[in-house]
Amino acid sequence: MQDILDKYIRYLKADKVASPYTVRNYISELVGNSKRGTEKGFFQFLKTKGIESQADLDRIDKVIIREYISWLMARGIVKASIARKLSAIRSFYRFLLLEEIVAKSPLPVSRKRGERSSAFSLKLDKRLPGFLTPPEMEKLLRAPDLSKPQGQRDRALLELFYASGLRVSELVQLNLDQVNLYTHEIRVRGKGAKERIVLIGEPAARALNDYLKKGRRELAEKNVNSAVFIITGGKRLIARRAQKLLDKYARAVGIEKRVHPHMLRHTFATHMLDGGADLRVVQELLGHADLSSTQIYTHVTKGQAKRVYLATHPLAKGNEDELK
Numbered sequence: 001m002q003d004i005l006d007k008y009i010r011y012l013k014a015d016k017v018a019s020p021y022t023v024r025n026y027i028s029e030l031v032g033n034s035k036r037g038t039e040k041g042f043f044q045f046l047k048t049k050g051i052e053s054q055a056d057l058d059r060i061d062k063v064i065i066r067e068y069i070s071w072l073m074a075r076g077i078v079k080a081s082i083a084r085k086l087s088a089i090r091s092f093y094r095f096l097l098l099e100e101i102v103a104k105s106p107l108p109v110s111r112k113r114g115e116r117s118s119a120f121s122l123k124l125d126k127r128l129p130g131f132l133t134p135p136e137m138e139k140l141l142r143a144p145d146l147s148k149p150q151g152q153r154d155r156a157l158l159e160l161f162y163a164s165g166l167r168v169s170e171l172v173q174l175n176l177d178q179v180n181l182y183t184h185e186i187r188v189r190g191k192g193a194k195e196r197i198v199l200i201g202e203p204a205a206r207a208l209n210d211y212l213k214k215g216r217r218e219l220a221e222k223n224v225n226s227a228v229f230i231i232t233g234g235k236r237l238i239a240r241r242a243q244k245l246l247d248k249y250a251r252a253v254g255i256e257k258r259v260h261p262h263m264l265r266h267t268f269a270t271h272m273l274d275g276g277a278d279l280r281v282v283q284e285l286l287g288h289a290d291l292s293s294t295q296i297y298t299h300v301t302k303g304q305a306k307r308v309y310l311a312t313h314p315l316a317k318g319n320e321d322e323l324k
Contacts, residue, residue: 001043004054004101005030011095021169021239029088038075042089045071057102065089065106131267136255137162141203143249150232152215154245156207157229157237160186161261163204165268165286168239168261174228176212181205188287196287 005027012018012026032041039045045068046052051059065086072082086107093105132140141158145151160171170188178187184205186198200208208228216230223234231237243260250259257263265286272282 001053004096007099008092008095011098012091019169019173025084026088026091029085030092040072040075040077040081040085042068042085054101057096061106130257130263131270132255132257132259132263134271136257137267137271139253140249140255140259143253146210149215149218152207152211153219153229153237154249156204156211156215157242157245158249158264159204159207160200161264162268163200164198165265165272165282166198167265167287168242170287171261172227172229172237172239172242175226176228177226179208179228181209194287196284198285 009023009027012023018026028041030042032039032044046056046060046064048071049064049067051057051064069082069086072085090105090107090109093102093107094109096102097105097109141155141162144154144158146155157171160166164171164186166186166188173189174186178189180186184200184202186200188196188198212228216228219230219232220234221232225234225236227236229237229242231241239261246259246261246264250257269282269286272285273279
């Protein structure tokens, strides 16, 4: 299987222009984790069925996919994770069909936009995305030690996360030529190599400017690198390291929530919409191709609901003091 997997990786990188983050996740869903934890990869399941080579791929049918789903559920894998694994399998079979390695796919691999497949569709539990409150976000932004170059970098990183709503993969892949501090704009290469312009406010621009002028130069140690965010020695900061930094600072300031990069993206979108931003503007800033992806953020905080209620309900008007 390794040979076909290597070809699939090249296909994702060259033909689909997938980000390293996407490639890593797709391969992880297929191969699974053989070193630790519960086995849950598609290839790990196939091994239990005696399917271990390219010649066996045509044996995989809808019955085996159903058995795989049951196998995952028996291991306590949640529906959202199962859906991701099915998406990875679907992508893998698109490649197999394109290369004429198999004659058919056990999963539907193409359908009209907006059309839902009746086979293997999982009704996912709807969960509102977690986010930080403004006071929590303020505490997190103040956590880094600005007397150290790492602290200057981390303050700029946190400010940029919150000000732009960037994905962690987009943030760590930022290069110096993508940042325009004069116009407060960042040119981002998002999913599918699509470019968009995101805006940042004065605090983020100031933190980024301070880091680039001093902290980054100290971290680079005379090494030439185009990456915006680097570690000691000049190497590019990776997504996993960014995750660990967020977790460290959240714990340091007493935030009990599990803070991760996507939570700051959720926080950006929630605070924008709570502040009255148009949904389509937020869609553009987040880089969502479909408005439905942005609509998940239209949940309202209790504070926002209270403000709207007191401002609009006839019997509540005049009770603004309750907001204080």
